[in-house]
Amino acid sequence: MEGKIIVVTSGKGGVGKTTATSSIGAALALEGNRVAIVDMDIGLRNLDVVMGLENRIVFNIVDVVQGRCKVEQAAIRDRRIENLFLIPASQSDNKDVLTTAGVERVAKQLRSKFDFIIMDSPAGIERGFENSVVSADEALVICTPDVSAVRDADRVIGLLYARSLNPKLIVNRIEPARVVRGEMLSHEDVLEVLSIDLVGLVPMDEKVLISSNTGTPLVLQNDSKAGMAFRQIARRLNGEEDLPIEMPVYKTSMWHKLSKTFGLKQ
Amino acid sequence: MIHFENAAPVKIKGVGGGLWISLDPSRPEDVLITEVDKIFTKLKHLAVNANVVIDMGDARGHDDLFALVKSRLIEKFEVGRVTSPPKKQSAPTQRIRQRDLSRGWDQHRSDVLMLRGRVRSGQKIDTKKHVVIFGDVNPGAEILAGGDIIVLGRLAGKVHAGSPADETAIVFALAFDPTSIKIGTITAAGSEERSHATPEFACVKKGSILVQDYMTTNPFRKMPWPEPV
Numbered sequence: 001m002e003g004k005i006i007v008v009t010s011g012k013g014g015v016g017k018t019t020a021t022s023s024i025g026a027a028l029a030l031e032g033n034r035v036a037i038v039d040m041d042i043g044l045r046n047l048d049v050v051m052g053l054e055n056r057i058v059f060n061i062v063d064v065v066q067g068r069c070k071v072e073q074a075a076i077r078d079r080r081i082e083n084l085f086l087i088p089a090s091q092s093d094n095k096d097v098l099t100t101a102g103v104e105r106v107a108k109q110l111r112s113k114f115d116f117i118i119m120d121s122p123a124g125i126e127r128g129f130e131n132s133v134v135s136a137d138e139a140l141v142i143c144t145p146d147v148s149a150v151r152d153a154d155r156v157i158g159l160l161y162a163r164s165l166n167p168k169l170i171v172n173r174i175e176p177a178r179v180v181r182g183e184m185l186s187h188e189d190v191l192e193v194l195s196i197d198l199v200g201l202v203p204m205d206e207k208v209l210i211s212s213n214t215g216t217p218l219v220l221q222n223d224s225k226a227g228m229a230f231r232q233i234a235r236r237l238n239g240e241e242d243l244p245i246e247m248p249v250y251k252t253s254m255w256h257k258l259s260k261t262f263g264l265k266q
Numbered sequence: 267m268i269h270f271e272n273a274a275p276v277k278i279k280g281v282g283g284g285l286w287i288s289l290d291p292s293r294p295e296d297v298l299i300t301e302v303d304k305i306f307t308k309l310k311h312l313a314v315n316a317n318v319v320i321d322m323g324d325a326r327g328h329d330d331l332f333a334l335v336k337s338r339l340i341e342k343f344e345v346g347r348v349t350s351p352p353k354k355q356s357a358p359t360q361r362i363r364q365r366d367l368s369r370g371w372d373q374h375r376s377d378v379l380m381l382r383g384r385v386r387s388g389q390k391i392d393t394k395k396h397v398v399i400f401g402d403v404n405p406g407a408e409i410l411a412g413g414d415i416i417v418l419g420r421l422a423g424k425v426h427a428g429s430p431a432d433e434t435a436i437v438f439a440l441a442f443d444p445t446s447i448k449i450g451t452i453t454a455a456g457s458e459e460r461s462h463a464t465p466e467f468a469c470v471k472k473g474s475i476l477v478q479d480y481m482t483t484n485p486f487r488k489m490p491w492p493e494p495v
Contacts, residue, residue, distance in 0.1 A: 151406045154387035193404055193422075195384060 003111040006118050006237065007136035009160075011152030013123030015144045016172040019208055019218065021120040022050050023227065024140075026217045027234030029084035033115040036075060039089035040132040041122040042098060048088045051078065052215020062090040065102040071109050081217060085114070095128040107135030125159060133160065139167040140199065145174060145185040150193055157196060168199040170233060175204045176250035200233035202226050203248040276301035284317030289335070291328045302335060306343040315346040371494040377413065378495070385409065385423065396495060405445055413495070414438070433470040438480060442466035449475055
């Protein structure tokens, strides 16, 4: 069976595309799939650091597209998770070195070798975005509950529809406490504007930063809320579409309730 | 009435269910009778049992002429029925009746662009017509219309109605929350607060843009009849 190419995109930078890509890829591999994660952010390579594989890079995606090496040579095997591979980006080139035709050719090879190919798209909607979505079968749009991120995601959704892709939404970095206080949009607000299928809600989690900086997979940490949310998303992408989406809830602490009762806090 | 020197004293015309005879009553009686005879002789059996209308224009007081022609047509040419033209209504009443009943929109070519679906950030709708959108207009989307803009959904983008300079245009939305709004040449910024989900419309009053609740101040409530736009 042919593999499926899923592009992870957002329009806006810094909303968690790279984290989502690596986490979903790792979680899909844990489900028993053969997974390749491709970093399409040519010139601003990050995914290798987040996955802790930067010192093993020999070839990159530009080498593959330009025919300097085979896909197998560029794919770095992850030592902790079986069947997980990374094809890194080039740090020295810029986005114009890739052509859509070249990417499509490599995509065909990747489909025959892997069950899932997760592509990490760069921020923006220019050449790099074009190259990442040209051969995609599915698209995931990452959005944080910020007005600016929602607007950019909305733009990207329009562009994905124009390419006959039916994007699915992941709302990242939800802080239930701030939603309750009205300081942040809720995922319902985001969904109201974007109105596409939701595939997962990911709560704010400090462990994401630690895991990114140390290069350890987030989904292997059982105490990470975000990691667990990404594993759920991977299960939904792997065919368990009926898996209910967990709403991040704000649990008020004992002390908070007590002090509220005695009028010490609002 | 306009008279030409050589205008025929009697004219015949086929109408819906019969014949329409125009008589010029200023001509002598015998001339008219001869002319009528001439025409109806030519018609032969076509005249038998026909409905005939005798039209003497706006001239009055020719009842005897009417009776004479009527009896002659019935006796000599065996026509079915002879009547005078239907009475005309007074001009203003007639216009109102016509507008009320004539279904003028049957012949009307629509000047409306009707769209279904969500208008997303970065998308721009640009038209010289009126625009009706079944769906929401997201923040970052833009709509520019030569006429009115009607959004059956939430309007949160940027709109310009009556482009370039028509200040009679209106903007209506079921949930009115635009980032900025322009009607003709007048611009206004959107409200800081998110609007309540009430239907509102904007129009130009005294050189500035006024936003009102549509349910309480419907601007079309007092129009006497529906008009195609």
